[in-house]
Amino acid sequence: xxxxxxxxxxxAAVMVIAGGAIVGVWxxxxxxxxxxxxxxxxxxxxxxxxxMVADVPKLLFKExxxxxxxxxxxxxxxxxxxxxxxxxxxxxxxxxxxxAPFDATAGALFFLAVxxxxxxxxxxxxxxxxxxxxxxxxxxxxxQMVSYEVPRSLSVLSVLVLAGTLRPxxxxxxxxxxxxxxxxxxxxxxxxxxxxxxxxxPFDIPEAESxxxxxxxxxxxGIRWAVxxxxxYGGMIAASLFGAAMxxxxxxxxxxAWGVVAFIAVGAVLMTIIMWMKWTFPRLRQDQLMTFCWTxxxxxxxxxxxxxxxxxxxx
Amino acid sequence: xxxxxxxxxxxxxxxxxxxxxxxxxxxxxxxxLTGLGITASASTRKPITVRYPQEKVTVSDxxxxxxxxKGALGRDEIDLVSAPPHEYNAKIDGLxxxxxxxxxxxxxxxxxxxxxxxxxxxxxxxxxxYELVRERNILPGVLGxxxxxxxxxxxxxxxxDEPISIRLLHRFAYEEYRKVAAxxxxxxxxxxxxxxAIIGSGPSGLAAAYDLMSLGYTVTMYEREAQPGGAxxxxxxxxxxxxxxxxxxxxxxxxxxxxLRCETEVGKDVMLSSIMRENDAVxxxxxxxxxxxxxxxxxxxxxxxxxxxxxxxxNNLGDAGVKGRRLLVIGGGNVAVDVARCALxxxxxxxxxxxxxxDQEMPCHPWEIEEAVDEGVIAxxxxxxxxxxxxxxxVTGMRMKPCxxxxxxxxxxxxxxxxxxxxxxxxxVVFAIGQAARLDSLVSxxxxxxxxxxxxxxxxxxxxxxVPGVFACGEVVTGPGSAINSVATGHEAATSxxxxxxxxxxxxxxxxxxxxxxxxxxxxxxEYVEPDRRRAVVTLADPDERATDxxxxxxxxxxxxxxxxxxxxxxxxxxxxxxxxxxARTCPDFAIKVERTDQPGARCLTTYELDLTxxxxxxxxxxxxxxxxxxxxxQYELSFYHRDLMTFDKGxxxxxxQGSRATGLDGITSPVCPAPRTGPGExx
Numbered sequence: 001x002x003x004x005x006x007x008x009x010x011x012a013a014v015m016v017i018a019g020g021a022i023v024g025v026w027x028x029x030x031x032x033x034x035x036x037x038x039x040x041x042x043x044x045x046x047x048x049x050x051x052m053v054a055d056v057p058k059l060l061f062k063e064x065x066x067x068x069x070x071x072x073x074x075x076x077x078x079x080x081x082x083x084x085x086x087x088x089x090x091x092x093x094x095x096x097x098x099x100a101p102f103d104a105t106a107g108a109l110f111f112l113a114v115x116x117x118x119x120x121x122x123x124x125x126x127x128x129x130x131x132x133x134x135x136x137x138x139x140x141x142x143x144q145m146v147s148y149e150v151p152r153s154l155s156v157l158s159v160l161v162l163a164g165t166l167r168p169x170x171x172x173x174x175x176x177x178x179x180x181x182x183x184x185x186x187x188x189x190x191x192x193x194x195x196x197x198x199x200x201x202p203f204d205i206p207e208a209e210s211x212x213x214x215x216x217x218x219x220x221x222g223i224r225w226a227v228x229x230x231x232x233y234g235g236m237i238a239a240s241l242f243g244a245a246m247x248x249x250x251x252x253x254x255x256x257a258w259g260v261v262a263f264i265a266v267g268a269v270l271m272t273i274i275m276w277m278k279w280t281f282p283r284l285r286q287d288q289l290m291t292f293c294w295t296x297x298x299x300x301x302x303x304x305x306x307x308x309x310x311x312x313x314x315x
Numbered sequence: 316x317x318x319x320x321x322x323x324x325x326x327x328x329x330x331x332x333x334x335x336x337x338x339x340x341x342x343x344x345x346x347x348l349t350g351l352g353i354t355a356s357a358s359t360r361k362p363i364t365v366r367y368p369q370e371k372v373t374v375s376d377x378x379x380x381x382x383x384x385k386g387a388l389g390r391d392e393i394d395l396v397s398a399p400p401h402e403y404n405a406k407i408d409g410l411x412x413x414x415x416x417x418x419x420x421x422x423x424x425x426x427x428x429x430x431x432x433x434x435x436x437x438x439x440x441x442x443x444x445y446e447l448v449r450e451r452n453i454l455p456g457v458l459g460x461x462x463x464x465x466x467x468x469x470x471x472x473x474x475x476d477e478p479i480s481i482r483l484l485h486r487f488a489y490e491e492y493r494k495v496a497a498x499x500x501x502x503x504x505x506x507x508x509x510x511x512a513i514i515g516s517g518p519s520g521l522a523a524a525y526d527l528m529s530l531g532y533t534v535t536m537y538e539r540e541a542q543p544g545g546a547x548x549x550x551x552x553x554x555x556x557x558x559x560x561x562x563x564x565x566x567x568x569x570x571x572x573x574x575l576r577c578e579t580e581v582g583k584d585v586m587l588s589s590i591m592r593e594n595d596a597v598x599x600x601x602x603x604x605x606x607x608x609x610x611x612x613x614x615x616x617x618x619x620x621x622x623x624x625x626x627x628x629x630n631n632l633g634d635a636g637v638k639g640r641r642l643l644v645i646g647g648g649n650v651a652v653d654v655a656r657c658a659l660x661x662x663x664x665x666x667x668x669x670x671x672x673x674d675q676e677m678p679c680h681p682w683e684i685e686e687a688v689d690e691g692v693i694a695x696x697x698x699x700x701x702x703x704x705x706x707x708x709x710v711t712g713m714r715m716k717p718c719x720x721x722x723x724x725x726x727x728x729x730x731x732x733x734x735x736x737x738x739x740x741x742x743x744v745v746f747a748i749g750q751a752a753r754l755d756s757l758v759s760x761x762x763x764x765x766x767x768x769x770x771x772x773x774x775x776x777x778x779x780x781x782v783p784g785v786f787a788c789g790e791v792v793t794g795p796g797s798a799i800n801s802v803a804t805g806h807e808a809a810t811s812x813x814x815x816x817x818x819x820x821x822x823x824x825x826x827x828x829x830x831x832x833x834x835x836x837x838x839x840x841x842e843y844v845e846p847d848r849r850r851a852v853v854t855l856a857d858p859d860e861r862a863t864d865x866x867x868x869x870x871x872x873x874x875x876x877x878x879x880x881x882x883x884x885x886x887x888x889x890x891x892x893x894x895x896x897x898x899a900r901t902c903p904d905f906a907i908k909v910e911r912t913d914q915p916g917a918r919c920l921t922t923y924e925l926d927l928t929x930x931x932x933x934x935x936x937x938x939x940x941x942x943x944x945x946x947x948x949x950q951y952e953l954s955f956y957h958r959d960l961m962t963f964d965k966g967x968x969x970x971x972x973q974g975s976r977a978t979g980l981d982g983i984t985s986p987v988c989p990a991p992r993t994g995p996g997e998x999x
Contacts, residue, residue: 035357276355
């Protein structure tokens, strides 16, 4: 029975991510267009809002091309290996008082650990494509994602130290307003390292279209490519919502059902900021990326964690 | 000059490295925030791109998808223009409205299917070609000699090099047909019991007679002269039209069932009123018999003659009384040139031709006056006659004055003259300035109305006269004109008679012949045109020799010449590619390759290749395609599995234009070329 419920929640999470990706892609196209003094999509639906509804069937019906030299089983299922962990991570996000789709005791750890599995999927796809550019992209992605796990986990840890629990629902119950200023530096570190985790600009060197075409998914087309795309937007949605819950109070910002609305609104604002940053900053170099991670973000996260520890001990 | 990098000026505000420590960190953070601020403010500004139009865009026929061929030589036959005489106009009109009417057919007054003729000749079906032409042009052999061929002026080949020699193909078809005429001519069945009488055996009367006989009527034709043919017999010089051609074709008509009664002058030997009683309809195709003579002083003197009288004497007697005398022709039309050239042949020592118009404006056909001048005729242009000078009632000369302009600003005939006169010495003056009808004895005893100016009262559109059941056609209706124009009026009159005898309204539902206007072509620079693209040329007899007797001036085409000439036909508007190669020549990218074979009976487009990797979709090829076979499709989103597949071969070019699809793996096979005919009796 619980297995069936799990299936249901899985389907629901995929739907949320797919729907969010559809809205997110449209919104990103609008945001990027306005930053570049363009109009963006405008033909299909009001302000082009149904553009993705038209694009998704197009992607579905495109030819499923598998390169002749590719390692076929890995090539076929690598997109799922990238997408599934990200979809799973949505399960532990607390949406309302005492409720998350999967109310795990070690939920925060789950959220930080499970999406890391998608590194394997990326390596699968990079290797299975049998393509130099894909391989370079995959190796870059692995190095980048493994590195940025560290500051990201440390920054979330500062909130967990304040709450004294790994269970996200319990963190939300314990949340108090002054945590926002107290963990603000950690929040910035969390945001930046999340962007790097999802391989988005300015940290998109694994994709780096001007050097690597599209990096690890250069050889993918049609629905398989779309799954990668959904993974990216799914990661964005998950990171935004989890950040909004942990660092910005989530549904606790407003009382009752309005809290859920506020939670989703804050998540949307965070997504917009992530897009804003992508369309503002130029892409980093590999060495700059690593230097930034280990010499700036990680020390700052450690300092934040130390500060949170002091506050927790003092209380 | 070498540049010392270290001494290049660097602005103080620009740095590629941040200071170490907290200060550098703060600088970096500040730059990041500044960047975010810049993009944020940019997003609030008005976008500079264009807003799309609100209306949805639909696919227009004029958009240019990949090309295709509607049909191809060797696979698709072209439709021959053929219909019963009373429905022919509707057929032509339908073709015209659908842009399927070839310019030669459209510009011919009788709408002869010259395109079909060339198709059949090139295919080796020459007697069929003759019979196709005869449906509309009852005397193909005659018109093949004398026609002024408006078809050739409209021929679309004028755009590329030179027009098809349609007239010479008529003549060639006639000459070939003569060999098989006896076995191919069968009397037309008389399926109706009504009778029609036709007065006059000129081209219009003969055309009407043929139409009416093919509809099943019994036709009787009356001719005043001993030989039939009307003006063709009495007026056209025999160096242009050998009489055996004319009489041979009329004999064919008699063999088809025409009751021809020569030396029977209506109004004298038999009265028109009795003919009207005996027949259900009467058609007056009497033509124009009287020459007009200018009312000038001295025209009563001996030596002043009319053009028709002169030509009649020269043609029928071989002597017009001008042997050893000087002659002056007044007039600049084709008849005037005929008179001048005949005069040379019957022994005139000096022939002058004077006309009001300048040499550029002369109403005769340019090739006519050119041949006449070659033979020794002296053309005196821009001269107006004043007075005939005579001594003892015998012409001695003509006083002329210069003509400054012939037409006024509105284009009406209103000549203006200069002052200083000039006397031309001559023994004979021939007026070739126009003709009039002679109707007095013809209409006596009937109710036919003749206008004050001596013209028959007649409706020009359907040929009805003031008496029901009596119709008129030919030059008596239209005034002086060309033979093919008279033939056209004969068809109209026959249609009127058929409607009348069937008891239908003459006008209701009747479709007038469309009069398409075709573009005028400037002469093409032939310098770079290959010799085998040029039109067939026939030899003209040596001017000095030919001017002494009535031998034919022009020779006909040989069979090889005629087949090659017919194969030049572009089959305009047929929607069947003939492999004319003009698309390949037009293509700016050299993307098209066309080849064809011209074996009679197996003519075929062997290769048509369009290289889409080179095609720029400019559409020039389709725009100039004379047949309309090459067209753009609505297939805008072609995609290919391999670059080699982007060359469309003939089979791919002939694909259906429905839908848009991936090509290259469609498995369309090229149609196979037909094998040459080798059966007995068929010319290969």
